[in-house]
Structures are given as structure tokens and as C-alpha cells.
Amino acid sequence: MKAVRRIEKLTSEFKIVKALSLSPLSIYPFITANSKECYPIYAKAIEVGLPVYVNVGVPGPRVPAAMQDPINLDEVCWFFPDLTIVMVHGGEPWDRYVRQLLLKWPNLYYATSGISPRYYSNDIINYANTRGADKIIYAGYWPTLSFEALFDQLAKVPFP
DSSP states (O other): OHHHHHHHHHHHHOTTOOOEEEOGGGSSSOOOTTOGGGHHHHHHHHHHTOOEEEEOSSOSSSSOSGGGOTTHHHHHHHHOTTOOEEEESOOTTOHHHHHHHHHHOTTEEEEOTTSOGGGOOHHHHHHHHTTOGGGEEOOOOTTTSOHHHHHHHHHTSOOO
């Protein structure tokens, strides 16, 4: 409830807030995105009309990866059909799950943040080029890569 109160305070004081972010690797003890501890946060996100960005995939830091398995979002999408969720940081090695979840849930999206364009998975590229162009959000990898490097790499991704 402390997080819910903080969301309420920040969104009322700062109209610039456009999304909430959940990074399971940053929560200790570790919990998954479908942990019931997150449910009040999701309900509050719906109430204030904000999407929730959730890290998916094997995290870079040496912490357990299972908490960021994108399959955990399947239950969240089912339980909160009015919640907009954006998967960030790739979802690897569960790229195929990511694609299947995007096909299944109309309220689920994918942002390319945390991945250099040259490493976009074939599953995501193929999905973006077929049925999913409206569900993929381009997000850079700055400051890890300069804007010049990002756009140079992005031009080489086989998007039509």
C-alpha cells in the first residue's frame, strides 16, 4: 500500500508522469510480476490511467531470472483486462512466449528498450513485420549507445 500511496501522490503532484515501471530484479525479496503483492499497484495504475512497464527476460545483474519470465504476465493480463502492460528489456530467452503473449492479449505491448537494435530477436522482428506493428514500441538504449549508433543499427533492422 506504500507504493499505491506513492503513485497517488506522484501522479497528483506531477502531471508529467506517463507510466509506472516494475522491475522485478530491483525488488527484494524477489517477486514475480504476477505476485499478489503487485495487484494493488496494477489496480491503482488502472485507476489513474497509466500503463505499467515491466522488465522481462534474463536480467543482466546476477540475480534469479525466473522472476522476469514473461509468462508471469499471462495471469496479470487475464486478471486485469483494463491494464495496459508494456514488456521491456527483450524477454530473452523467452522471445517466443513474448510473441505468443502479444498475440493473445490486446492490452499487452512490447518496447525494445534495453536491447541494441542489432540484437532484436527474429521473433520480434517477424511479429512487427506481420501482425504486430501496432504493438511494438521503439525505445532506445541510450546512454549505453549513442543516438547515432542506435539509429545506424536501427536502419539495418529488416523493417519495411
